[in-house]
Amino acid sequence: MKVWLPFENEVREVAGVKTVRQLLNHFSFKEEEVVALDKKKARRITSDERLEEEMEIRIIRVLSGG
Numbered sequence: 001m002k003v004w005l006p007f008e009n010e011v012r013e014v015a016g017v018k019t020v021r022q023l024l025n026h027f028s029f030k031e032e033e034v035v036a037l038d039k040k041k042a043r044r045i046t047s048d049e050r051l052e053e054e055m056e057i058r059i060i061r062v063l064s065g066g
Contacts, residue, residue, distance in 0.1 A: 001051060003027075004039065004058040021047040023057065034059050 003012050003023065017023045020036045024047065036045050039056040051057070 001053050002056045004056070006058065007061050015053070017051060019047065019051060020045050020049050020057075023051065024059075027059070029059065032062070034061055 001014055001017075003014050004010075005012065005027075014023065014026060017026055021031070023036065024031060024034065031047050036047075037043065037058040037060065038045050039058050045057075
């Protein structure tokens with residue numbers, strides 16, 4: 001599947017991951033630091049959702065402050 005990482009200005013091909021959680025672990029991201037989006041369906045996907053090889057995922061960093 002294609003994974004867009006706009007904060008690193010790259011697109012990577014990733015295979016063999018079955019859930020968003022596994023994908024985030026693959027890149028060493030913490031779940032509370034990023035959001036995964038399904039580019040084709042234009043929706044957020046949760047960490048326990050199953051991924052398909054034909055999916056296109058965009059991972060964006062979450063910014064918060066007080």
